[in-house]
Amino acid sequence: MTSGTPKGAKARLHRSDWVLAGFRALVAGGPEAIRVEPIARELNATKGSFYWHFKDLNDLRGAMLAAWEELATTEITAPIRRSGLSPRDQVMLLADRVSDIPEVEAGGLAVEPAVRDWGRTDPQARAVLERVDAQRLADLCAFLGAAGLARGRASEGAVRFYSAVIGLEALRMTAGIEMQAPLRAVAEAILGATE
């Protein structure tokens, strides 16, 4: 206890700690906020630690994107697939689970829109985003197909649903609207087309 470090003083850091801290920085300050020294300060560490775990900043960015790509395509859908509900109810559950993510996600972060921002300017992040969006649209298409929609209706519905998720998420931050009711309405409208 030589210099007053407020909290836990000397904890060995792992690669994932830096990745987590990287996401905090990304959410709070955008892609350009993913910097070595500020993140190190936030972790009560120094660059020395960082450059032992990572080759350079791009290495961290890659690790962050890989972690997010994994999560983003399984986090929500996997538990729902295992729920054993009817296809139609699975879609409605999906709508509710998405609405529940709140502005604060895994680890206390609204990672989703931050990564979307990131992908707007960074080619590496954009590639990941494109894969994730494509995967999610395909998953949605499968869900809707299982719920009885024809091939064309299902892919239209997937776009309609996913765009509503993205748009409502944005409006929640700027206009303070709630997502659940509108999203359920969209889901019902899409599913209603089957009857």
Add this chain to the structure above:
Amino acid sequence: MTSGTPKGAKARLHRSDWVLAGFRALVAGGPEAIRVEPIARELNATKGSFYWHFKDLNDLRGAMLAAWEELATTEITAPIRRSGLSPRDQVMLLADRVSDIPEVEAGGLAVEPAVRDWGRTDPQARAVLERVDAQRLADLCAFLGAAGLARGRASEGAVRFYSAVIGLEALRMTAGIEMQAPLRAVAEAILGATE
């Protein structure tokens, strides 16, 4: 022609030139790309010019946000209001005009998502975004009301329509989808609730 400046060599710059260049930087590199010296280079000028037109970087940012706030709330709706179409057709025209903005907007820039990014991290930009979104939702509400929707239906429809615009715009960039057809479908679904 001492040193080879590729294009127009010595053109007097106005405040608006810097604002425009600021938007180019914002679109290309995000909020953190709004820097004095890079923008000056892009304009074949130096900081000396910038600091004559602006007090500092925040001054430029404020000018950019003010310009965008003005445009964003009139650019689309004003011409439509003057179109003399029936309210219902005005809404459909709105959908088409929004779809036509393409990834390349006024001056060759996709300003809209870039400003939304900006507002996610910067409080000043966020305040502007909130006002713009509120204004647009109110305008949409008025359009839908004029088209015959009841008060509640109209505000629900405004959220549904605007969130679709934002979400489809995002998916256009990452998944390459087209906006027009889905947006028309949403508009028709909303208007159909009146019959």
Add this chain to the structure above:
DNA sequence: AGCGGGCCATACGCCCTCGTATGGTGCGGC
């Protein structure tokens, strides 16, 4: 007890940026 290696701190050189200060240039007025 001593030693080796995983983990981290410190120090350094380089580059980029901000904002200011100060000196120059060209054009309109008379």
Add this chain to the structure above:
DNA sequence: GCCGCACCATACGAGGGCGTATGGCCCGCT
């Protein structure tokens, strides 16, 4: 024809970030 002012370039100090180099600490193994 020269003068003043709008407009711009250059030079400067301070700050912060990146990546590397190097040295120290501490734990486990023998």
